Amino acid sequence: MSTLARSTPRPGLLVRTGAAVRGEWTRLTAAPARELRAHGPMAIPLTLCAVLLSLGFWLAWRTSWGGDVVRVLGGVSAGIPLPLALLRTPVSLFVPAPDLPVWGALIQVLILFGLAELDLGARRTLVIAYVATLSGTLAARVMVGLGPDHLLGIDAHQGDIMDTGPSAAVVGLVVCIAMVRRAPILFVGVWALMIAEVVVKPNLAGREHIAAMTGVTLCTGVYLIRRHRRDLEGSSPRKVS
Numbered sequence: 001m002s003t004l005a006r007s008t009p010r011p012g013l014l015v016r017t018g019a020a021v022r023g024e025w026t027r028l029t030a031a032p033a034r035e036l037r038a039h040g041p042m043a044i045p046l047t048l049c050a051v052l053l054s055l056g057f058w059l060a061w062r063t064s065w066g067g068d069v070v071r072v073l074g075g076v077s078a079g080i081p082l083p084l085a086l087l088r089t090p091v092s093l094f095v096p097a098p099d100l101p102v103w104g105a106l107i108q109v110l111i112l113f114g115l116a117e118l119d120l121g122a123r124r125t126l127v128i129a130y131v132a133t134l135s136g137t138l139a140a141r142v143m144v145g146l147g148p149d150h151l152l153g154i155d156a157h158q159g160d161i162m163d164t165g166p167s168a169a170v171v172g173l174v175v176c177i178a179m180v181r182r183a184p185i186l187f188v189g190v191w192a193l194m195i196a197e198v199v200v201k202p203n204l205a206g207r208e209h210i211a212a213m214t215g216v217t218l219c220t221g222v223y224l225i226r227r228h229r230r231d232l233e234g235s236s237p238r239k240v241s
Contacts, residue, residue: 024183032118046122047113051106053094054166058102070095078140079159085137093133095164108170116173120180125173128216132172135215136208137163143207158204167205168212175213179220 035043057074060066074091096105116125140163146153171194178187194213198206 021185024181024185027181028115028119028177028183028186032115035118036114044114044117046117046125047110050094050109050113050166054096054106054109055102057095058098058105061096061098067098074164076137076163077160078137078144078163082141085141086134089134089137090130092137092164093129093166093169097162097165100165105166109166112170112173113166116177119177128173128176128220129166129169131219132169132212132216133166135172136168136212139211140204140208143204152207154204154207161204163204163208168208171209172212172216175216176220179217179224 041048057070060070074088074093074095076085076088076092078085096102113125113129116128120128140154140159143152143154144156144159148155171190174190175187177183178190191213194206194209198210
């Protein structure tokens with residue numbers, strides 16, 4: 001007697017998407033959460049220093065003498081000489097824009113720098129943050145040089161806008177974490193949000209975010225390809241002479 005096999009219905013799109021999001025969330029947060037529970041704030045010294053530096057520079061902006069000091073140490077714009085911009089770029093990463101709410105920047109640094117430090121380590125986190133910030137800074141100079149008549153260009157007066165803050169580093173860290181931990185939903189989502197920001201509100205900051213993400217994506221892609229090749233070479237059987 002033959003029986004008819006009943007096919008199991010496939011879960012709906014929302015169910016599959018929810019499961020994929022939960023899977024990514026677990027991969028991204030499980031190990032960092034264990035590390036944070038085991039060692040507490042001592043597990044994220046770089047992040048805590050970054051938060052304190054950002055808060056200190058923001059407070060300095062509010063004083064008559066502090067603003068000049070912050071501008072000399074980390075004041076970057078597309079209009080200043082390139083050597084000076086390169087010298088100030090590492091500090092500019094921790095200098096919040098004086099005209100924006102500082103708490104948003106501090107929360108971004110605490111969460112994203114903290115996650116990256118727990119997941120990738122302090123040294124890699126700092127390198128990635130610098131690559132993202134430098135990519136945005138250099139891209140701004142290129143866009144000013146192209147001028148408003150070019151598709152990718154901007155007005156020359158935007159070269160005088162103060163170009164500081166951790167936002168480029170934050171989006172760069174998100175992209176890197178998504179690539180290293182194989183989180184395609186996060187990767188695509190961040191790119192979609194940043195592109196939508198540029199389309200809806202075209203400004204220098206949004207374009208710099210795209211440049212920062214592009215720089216980090218290329219560098220991380222090269223690193224992952226080289227690591228994959230090393231793994232293949234290490235796992236291949238050696239010939240016995």
